[in-house]
Amino acid sequence: MEAKTPTQLQKPKWVFFNGAIRLWEEAVFHISSEAVVRGLNVFEGLKGFWQPDGSFGILAIERHWRRLGRSAKLLHIPFTMSLEDFTDACHGLVERLCEPHRNMWIRATLYVTEGHWGVGTVSDLVLTAYHYPKGQPAPIATGVSIWQRATDAALPYRIKTSTNYQVARLAKIEGRDRGYPEMVLLNQHGRVAEAIGSAVVIVRDGHVLTPPSWEGAFESITVDIVASLCESMGIPFTRRPIDRTELLIADEMAFVGTLNDLLLISSIDGQPFGEAPVLGALAERYLAAAAGERPHPGLDLSCRHYAVDAVR
Structure with missing residues (x-):
C-alpha cells in the first residue's frame, strides 16, 4: 500500500x-x-x-x-x-x-x-x-510515464487547475504499480515536460537545466527562486528542452515545487544517481532562506506574529 x-x-x-x-x-x-x-x-x-x-x-x-x-x-x-x-x-x-x-x-x-x-x-x-514537517524530504525513485502533458491548444499547462491534473492522476496510478510515488510526464514531442505536481531539474557537468514553459512545464515560482539562488551561488542555470534520454545520463535530478521544495531523485527507471552536490547545496540554501536562517532576496516572505492563544 x-x-x-x-x-x-x-x-x-x-x-x-x-x-x-x-x-x-x-x-x-x-x-x-x-x-x-x-x-x-x-x-x-x-x-x-x-x-x-x-x-x-x-x-x-x-x-x-x-x-x-x-x-x-x-x-x-x-x-x-x-x-x-x-x-x-x-x-x-x-x-x-x-x-x-x-x-x-x-x-x-x-x-x-x-x-x-x-x-x-x-x-x-x-x-x-x-x-x-520541517526539513529536507528523503530522496525518492521515479520513472517516466506513458501519459503526456496536454498541449497549449488542448488544456493550457500554464493554467493551474484541477482538470489539468487528470493526466497526473493517471500517471500517479501508473507509478504506484511500478513502485514510484511520483512520475515524469513527457510532452507531445517526447521531451520532458514536468513531474506529476512539480517541475523537473537536472544537473549535467555542473549546469542546472530545466524545461521552459513552452515545452509543457508549468510556470513554476519555485523554479524562479532556484534560478535566483543559482545566480547568487555562481551555478549556471538554463531553461532549455530536455530529452528523455538526458534524464538517464544526468549527474543529478530533483523535483522542484512549493509542496516538496527541492526533492532529490535517487534513481529514474532503475538508473541510480550518485551524490547530489549541486542540487543538495541548493536544497539546503533554499530551506535556510525559507526558514529565515539565511535570508535571500529571491525568497520573499510575508511574516506575521500570531497570538499564542489563537482559537483552534
Missing part, C-alpha cells in the same frame, strides 16, 4: 470559505455547481515556515496571488480579491491551525459556484491548510 503524504492524513478543523473562517464541515457546494459538474476551479499551493523571531512567514504570497489571477483569467473565472485580503485570509487561517514545531502548506482554490458555460459565473475562494 502506498504511503500517504502528510496532507492526506489530516482533516483540519477550520477552512476559509464564503469569505470567512468556518468549520471544515460547513465548506460544501451544491452538486449542480460547475465546481462539481465540470471540476471548474483554479488553485495555488503556498508554503509557510516558522521564522527565528517566532513569526510565521508565507513564501512568495504576492507571486502566488498574481498567478492565481492569471489562471482565473484564462478560464474566465472572476477573481477580484485584493492582495491584502488574500494575505489576511491566508494568515488568519494559519493562525487558527498552526503548531509551534511544524510548517504548513496552504491550498488556495477558486471554485465556480454559480453560472453555466461562462454565463453568470460566480466564484468563491476556499483556503485549506495542512501541517507539514
Whole structure:
C-alpha cells in the first residue's frame, strides 16, 4: 500500500470559505455547481515556515496571488480579491491551525459556484491548510510515464487547475504499480515536460537545466527562486528542452515545487544517481532562506506574529 503524504492524513478543523473562517464541515457546494459538474476551479499551493523571531512567514504570497489571477483569467473565472485580503485570509487561517514545531502548506482554490458555460459565473475562494514537517524530504525513485502533458491548444499547462491534473492522476496510478510515488510526464514531442505536481531539474557537468514553459512545464515560482539562488551561488542555470534520454545520463535530478521544495531523485527507471552536490547545496540554501536562517532576496516572505492563544 502506498504511503500517504502528510496532507492526506489530516482533516483540519477550520477552512476559509464564503469569505470567512468556518468549520471544515460547513465548506460544501451544491452538486449542480460547475465546481462539481465540470471540476471548474483554479488553485495555488503556498508554503509557510516558522521564522527565528517566532513569526510565521508565507513564501512568495504576492507571486502566488498574481498567478492565481492569471489562471482565473484564462478560464474566465472572476477573481477580484485584493492582495491584502488574500494575505489576511491566508494568515488568519494559519493562525487558527498552526503548531509551534511544524510548517504548513496552504491550498488556495477558486471554485465556480454559480453560472453555466461562462454565463453568470460566480466564484468563491476556499483556503485549506495542512501541517507539514520541517526539513529536507528523503530522496525518492521515479520513472517516466506513458501519459503526456496536454498541449497549449488542448488544456493550457500554464493554467493551474484541477482538470489539468487528470493526466497526473493517471500517471500517479501508473507509478504506484511500478513502485514510484511520483512520475515524469513527457510532452507531445517526447521531451520532458514536468513531474506529476512539480517541475523537473537536472544537473549535467555542473549546469542546472530545466524545461521552459513552452515545452509543457508549468510556470513554476519555485523554479524562479532556484534560478535566483543559482545566480547568487555562481551555478549556471538554463531553461532549455530536455530529452528523455538526458534524464538517464544526468549527474543529478530533483523535483522542484512549493509542496516538496527541492526533492532529490535517487534513481529514474532503475538508473541510480550518485551524490547530489549541486542540487543538495541548493536544497539546503533554499530551506535556510525559507526558514529565515539565511535570508535571500529571491525568497520573499510575508511574516506575521500570531497570538499564542489563537482559537483552534
